[in-house]
Amino acid sequence: MQKIIIIKYAELSTKKDNINFFLSTLKENLKASLRDYKVNITYDKGRMFINGPEENFDLITDKLTKTFGIHEINIGYELENNNLDNISASLIELIKDKDITTFKINAKRSDKNYGITSPEIARILGGIVLKNKENVSVDVHNPSTIINIEIRYQHAYIYFDKIKGIGGYPVGVAGKSLLMLSGGIDSPVAGYLAMKRGVRLECIYFESPPHTSVAAKNKVISLAKTLADYSGYVKLHVVNFTAIQEAILKNCPHEYLITIMRRMMYRISERIAKKHNCKAIINGESIGQVASQTLTSMSCINCVTSMPVIRPVACLDKLDIIEIAKKISTYEISIQPYEDCCTIFVPEHPIINPTRECCETYEEYFDFAPLLNDAINSEEVIKVENKISEEYSDIL
Numbered sequence: 001m002q003k004i005i006i007i008k009y010a011e012l013s014t015k016k017d018n019i020n021f022f023l024s025t026l027k028e029n030l031k032a033s034l035r036d037y038k039v040n041i042t043y044d045k046g047r048m049f050i051n052g053p054e055e056n057f058d059l060i061t062d063k064l065t066k067t068f069g070i071h072e073i074n075i076g077y078e079l080e081n082n083n084l085d086n087i088s089a090s091l092i093e094l095i096k097d098k099d100i101t102t103f104k105i106n107a108k109r110s111d112k113n114y115g116i117t118s119p120e121i122a123r124i125l126g127g128i129v130l131k132n133k134e135n136v137s138v139d140v141h142n143p144s145t146i147i148n149i150e151i152r153y154q155h156a157y158i159y160f161d162k163i164k165g166i167g168g169y170p171v172g173v174a175g176k177s178l179l180m181l182s183g184g185i186d187s188p189v190a191g192y193l194a195m196k197r198g199v200r201l202e203c204i205y206f207e208s209p210p211h212t213s214v215a216a217k218n219k220v221i222s223l224a225k226t227l228a229d230y231s232g233y234v235k236l237h238v239v240n241f242t243a244i245q246e247a248i249l250k251n252c253p254h255e256y257l258i259t260i261m262r263r264m265m266y267r268i269s270e271r272i273a274k275k276h277n278c279k280a281i282i283n284g285e286s287i288g289q290v291a292s293q294t295l296t297s298m299s300c301i302n303c304v305t306s307m308p309v310i311r312p313v314a315c316l317d318k319l320d321i322i323e324i325a326k327k328i329s330t331y332e333i334s335i336q337p338y339e340d341c342c343t344i345f346v347p348e349h350p351i352i353n354p355t356r357e358c359c360e361t362y363e364e365y366f367d368f369a370p371l372l373n374d375a376i377n378s379e380e381v382i383k384v385e386n387k388i389s390e391e392y393s394d395i396l
């Protein structure tokens with residue numbers, strides 16, 4: 001009998017045709033994120049199994065609870081074979097020191113040629129428990145312990161506890177997209193939700209030194225690191241936006257500053273996205289949150305790109321976004337008070353209903369093309385690794 005981690009898949013079981021692609025991606029993601037823990041990973045269409053040194057199980061489980069594509073994690077035991085006598089003997093051994101008052105047996109058999117049905121297996125093993133453990137009784141409605149028995153083709157498995165996974169699709173199955181990552185609360189949450197649908201993130205951050213500080217940039221790196229906990233790594237593209245912002249400030253009407261600035265951001269994002277094979281742009285815009293996020297503003301800004309722009313938090317209330325940000329540990333970082341390039345030149349009365357024609361006219365007042373090229377050529381690419389492996393690097 002060997003201690004083992006059993007993984008149940010999330011929505012993947014509905015992916016009939018390309019299930020193998022989903023599962024091999026999940027395995028590759030786990031191989032990368034568990035690379036320090038000396039694990040062996042195997043899988044079939046129903047389960048993934050992780051073997052490794054028991055002393056690492058807590059750390060491994062911690063990582064698994066941050067891996068998309070997993071519905072449930074069970075720490076259990078793999079038996080040498082699926083013979084019923086062997087299962088009975090192993091069960092007696094396992095319940096010996098376990099604190100049980102009432103119990104229920106959940107039996108499942110994926111080996112349909114097994115000869116005994118699941119209810120029969122549950123009845124027989126229930127009898128074994130009653131006979132071998134004092135002061136226990138069966139309670140199928142509200143048991144203190146659920147004993148799970150799974151009979152598969154070569155082995156049987158016994159486990160007691162369930163840990164909930166975070167669901168979603170394995171990161172990468174949906175391809176890559178570029179997240180516009182500011183230091184705020186919304187964009188990291190948008191990134192998290194996109195990753196949950198299987199998107200691998202590259203991030204773009206617009207900095208405006210000396211108007212924005214190194215501390216503001218470090219804050220964004222720290223957010224990227226936290227997001228990388230869910231995907232192993234993310235690539236961060238830092239683009240210098242100073243000259244463009246100053247040119248807009250100098251040449252365009254102030255009520256249009258933000259609108260034109262965001263059109264420039266979208267143009268750069270599209271080109272960086274294409275350069276790095278990203279299929280869409282993702283950002284943290286939320287309908288009506290600020291002047292640049294009214295539907296009229298959004299359409300006026302959006303029209304500079306033909307790429308899909310995904311806004312995962314578009315329809316969420318701020319409080320709901322904050323709740324997710326707290327859950328994924330980006331909130332505490334986001335609320336640190338560093339300036340963002342969007343906040344340094346805020347006009348007193350930003351326009352709520354800008355028009356595309358006005359934007360196009362005002363953008364003719366200055367030749368922005370060379371500055372856009374310079375900004376793109378200035379891109380600094382930082383590969384941001386996950387925080388967890390750093391935190392534990394001295395233990396392993």
Ligand code: ATP
Nearest residue numbers: 180181182184185186187204205206283284285342
């Ligand atoms: P957040 O809390 O995510 O910063 P916000 O409410 O502050 O959002 P805005 O500043 O209007 O909203 O920005 C809207 C979106 O534009 C952000 O969620 C982010 O995706 C993107 N964005 C804004 N500033 C930057 C920046 N400096 N670099 C990259 N993306 C940015």
Ligand code: MG
Nearest residue numbers: 182184340342
């Ligand atoms: Mg912001």
